[in-house]
Structure formats: structure tokens, C-alpha cells
Amino acid sequence: MQQALIEISEIGRKYVIGAETIHALKSVSLQIKKGEFVALMGPSGSGKSTLMNILGCLDTPTSGTYILNGIHVSEMTDDELAEVRNKEIGFVFQTFNLLPRSSSLDNVALPLIYAGFNKQTRHEKALKVLESVGLGNRVDHKPNELSGGQRQRVAVARALINEPSIILADEPTGNLDTKTSIEIMGLLEEIHSNGNTIILVTHEEDIAQHAHRIVRMRDGIIEDDYLNENIKNVSPRLAALREKGDDFEIL
Secondary structure, three states, rough: OOOOEEEEEEEEEEEEEOOEEEEEEEEEEEEEOOOOOEEEEOOOOOOHHHHHHOOOOOOOEEEEEEEOOOOOOOOEEEOHHHHHHHHHHHEEEEEOOOOOOOOHHHHHHHHHHHHOOOOOHHHHHHHHHHHHHHOOOOOOOOOOHOOOHHHHHHHHHHHHHHOOOEEEEEEEOOOOOOOHHHHHHHHHHOOOHHOOOOEEOOHHHHHHHEEEEEEEEOOOEEEEEEEEOOOOOOHHHHHHHHHHHHOOOOO
């Protein structure tokens, strides 16, 4: 039996604000296996953002345990969490979070600085990943010289650079128009087909339908967790494979 890449057990997270205690998460348990594509859904206040922050090692739970790729992370120090974040998790944010004065190449290479790679290796790796997301001709462009979709592709490339265990995409199409959103979802589908584990946080139903599993949250608990039988594929390659009835090849 395949061991879970992510295993959280009875995770709770509460915040004390003055005399009030807010229970953002109430005993949440969840397992995600390597290679899954999971959408985490829920309305504002459902706890999905809190859960995302814990899964991304940006926050620590008040109670319960979190094991990521065999590492117990629920009781780590801030420095230890930062190291796990850099090695195990690639982040894609709604607002791109790119350095405005740096080129695409330097933005993508940034995590490799913290990983201790020399400049030549950083640039070689960053160029290769930028080419893989279709931006080999935009390596010297700064964010303000790129379209929204191109900026998000740079962000996706940066998330992939350290070959992380998980790609955590937080509302990755929230600032994009419909056409560009479809392109980015197609890119995420391609990345998933290569064997990457993706957790997509979204409140948009049509975006969630690209995932193979949907976890719905409400009031700090998991309300539903099921396999998606109507997966929406927009990647031309994967759509063609699906139309032919071929199995997707996991590289």
C-alpha cells in the first residue's frame, strides 16, 4: 500500500483575539498520496486558507499531527519549517509574488539561492524550467514586461525549480481572465501528468473540476471528500489522449 505523502490527523487551529477564541479548524484529518491532483474548496471562513497555510508549513496547528513526506512538521521551529518549505513545497499564488526588478530567470532561480546552488547552476536550472513552461524567449523580461498569464507561468516555473514534493496553488487563476485561466490550468494538468502532486485551493467550481479529487470544507471541518468523475481537461495533449481513450503516461 502506497504511503501517504501528506498525513494530517485531528488537526485543530484556534486563534485568541481579545476575549474571543476562534476555532478556524476543528479536528481535521486528511491523507493525500503522491501524484494526486486535489482541489481544496470552501466559502470564505470555511477554514481552507488556514488548512492551506498549515499544509504549506506557513503556520503550525494548535493540536493534532502533520506528517509531510515522512517528516513530522507539526511541532517544528520556524527555521526548520522554512527549510521544509524550500525543499518540499512549491508555491503558486494568486498575486504571483514576483520580484518586480528581477528578470524571469532570476525570479525562478531565487529558491536555489537558499538551497545553496552556485550562480551558473541556478541559471542553467532556471532556464530549463522556464523553457518547460513555454517561456524560453522571456528569460530576461521583468514582470512588468509580461502579461498576467506569463507572470503566472514564471511563478509556476519558480514553484517547480526545487523539484518539490507538492505544488500548492492558492487561487492561481484569481487574477486572470478566462482564456488565460484555461491556459494556466492546462499547464497544471501537464505538470500533474508528469507525476507531480498538486493541491489547488480555489472557491471557483469550474477551476476545481480540473482536479481528480475534491475536498470541500465548511465551518472548520471537511464536509465532503470524493473523486471527481467529470474531470475537465484543457491541455490539448491530455484532451487528445482522453478522446482516444489512452491512459495518461506518468513520467
